[in-house]
Amino acid sequence: xxxxxxxxxxLALAGCQPRPVNTIHDARVVVTGTGAAVYxxxxxxxxxxxxxxxxxxxxxxxxxxxMRIENGVMKMREVPGGFAVPAGGQLRLAPMGKxxxxxxxxxxxxxxxxxxxxxxxxxQLRVHTTAKVExxxxxxx
Ligand SMILES: [Cu+2]
Numbered sequence: 001x002x003x004x005x006x007x008x009x010x011l012a013l014a015g016c017q018p019r020p021v022n023t024i025h026d027a028r029v030v031v032t033g034t035g036a037a038v039y040x041x042x043x044x045x046x047x048x049x050x051x052x053x054x055x056x057x058x059x060x061x062x063x064x065x066x067m068r069i070e071n072g073v074m075k076m077r078e079v080p081g082g083f084a085v086p087a088g089g090q091l092r093l094a095p096m097g098k099x100x101x102x103x104x105x106x107x108x109x110x111x112x113x114x115x116x117x118x119x120x121x122x123x124q125l126r127v128h129t130t131a132k133v134e135x136x137x138x139x140x141x
Contacts, residue, residue: 032137067098
């Protein structure tokens with residue numbers, strides 16, 4: 001009886017912890033003044049997903065931005081619908097491309113530290129990771 005209970009408990013716990021589908025690596029936060037950009041690579045190991053928001057835990061939400069060239073000028077725009085992570089593929093947040101950005105923070109994280117981030121997806125919901133904080137210039141963002 002005790003053995004059966006333990007087996008059931010094991011099944012229940014397994015049910016609460018679905019296999020991770022997205023893995024996030026090379027996450028970094030580049031701070032410029034009171035703003036910060038978040039870069040990372042997200043690998044999908046399942047049926048695809050959509051990144052909708054990044055949060056610097058305890059600091060604030062970083063909306064998603066994209067860059068595009070308009071009339072020969074590079075412009076940044078907010079993308080409220082987020083970015084697709086292709087099934088079995090990769091989403092890269094990188095300088096001069098897709099990224100997450102906080103435009104103003106009361107207490108920016110210090111370069112050289114590591115901070116926790118939460119990535120929110122439509123299917124896999126929330127994934128926690130950590131990122132190194134670097135100092136940057138406006139041009140690098
Ligand atoms: Cu931006």
